[in-house]
Amino acid sequence: MKISVDDWGGFKFVNLDSSNIDECMKYYFNGQADGIMVHPYGKYKKNDLAFLKKYKNIKRFIISYGDKIDISLLPLLQEVEYLGVFDKQQAIDYRIFKNLKELRITWHKRVDLPEKSNLLTSLYLHAYSPANKSLAALPDYRNLESLEFLGGSIETLSGFKRFQKLQNLTIIRLLKLRKIFKIEKLSGFINLHLELCKKIQDANCIAKLETLFYVDNGELSSIKFLSKMKSLEKVFLRDANVLDGNVLPLSKLKIAGFSNKRHYSHTSEQIDALIESNKII
Template sequence: MDYWRYNTMWFEDIPENFYVHINFQNEKVTLQQISQDTEYLVLWHHKKSKLGNFSDFPKGLRYLELNWSNIHDFNGIEKLSDLKRLDLHYCTKLSSDGGGSGLSDTLEILNVNQSKKFVPGEDLMSLKNLRVLRLYSCGSIDDLSFVNHFPKLIEFSPYGTNILDGNLQPLLDHPTIRVSGFNNKRHYNYSYEKLKSLLEEKNGNKEYKSIIEKGKYATFKFID
């Protein structure tokens, strides 16, 4: 199953031989010891090696989550040629999307959370298969004209990230965007509530996500 598609990851459902979770502050283990069969990898306090950011990672990863990593950019990530989703949390030194174009053929979901120095650049705009882009509390963005570089984008959410010109119209004009999460700001030309309603109505209210339930829990994934 493509667990990486789920908005909320249910790691307990992933077969053990495909999933690895490591906190380098508490565990004495190296990336070289990880099975090359690993497809889902969650790392805490990862530090890039002298050989580069992603030199020792399993090459068949489909989902990668980095928490408090010291990476500055994405150089070397092209080695992860099967990667579909990249989640970055509190990677506070991340300041460039350099190298990100190495995932232009595969990456569909990119979540960047709490990287104040990070703003979209040319490499990020090469990700033509991107369907979800969330930039939470990242560097200020001049305007939203760049979303037109993503022909398959369904969600763009700059929650906690300032759009300097305040013009959110590009989200409505984009042919496929249906979801956006952001803070209400005085200089924005739409409130969150108004834009949410207008985006839901786009494309004749065509359904764009499916709900997955497990007991009392539920999540969703975007429909192909």
């Protein structure tokens, strides 16, 4: 039987076949994959996770469309370090997982996030909608390096400065978020991905970035502010309209990408050529 393996976040996950669980697990435990993925619209046709009674020592585990499966046995995974759970209904207490380094979940009101952790380095929250509309309710993850939000009701990044080791922030479809200036307080912060956040008003306030993804967030009056960002190396402005048309600041970078527009001073091809000529110099 051919084992199905999917790439996910830089890891290889066995797409668990409920008709051949033991062979899939053998493949994983032999080191041929990094983790186990349960997908009810894939090869997993059971309605629970009973196999975890036998296989408790999985290090990386993902369950998609968890609302189609009873996930009550998930706490058996006490050795899990990477956990992805995409479920919109069932109660789950992530505080019981003491070895988590990376957590990727759909948030809802029946979810309890891990308490203060020195191990957690990466957190992805889909539909995070706390009552206070901020990050203040997030526990203190002192070694958090990567934080991602997809959708939700966050309106302010208040509470952000606790994550002093954060290096990467991804914010997608936070429709009410207006200001991001608070991330400037972080000393090690280097990579920012902003997408579909059309009310952002202060994208020019961040000075320390190495990489900026600015995707479909509406209009920018100018990108002159990029010249003040001394560490900046890469910028991607997809579906972003620079009103004054001057895209020449992008030529000073190592990599730049943007959507061509008639009123722009240069095409993306011309900017690429200027970047290459700067490398020769």
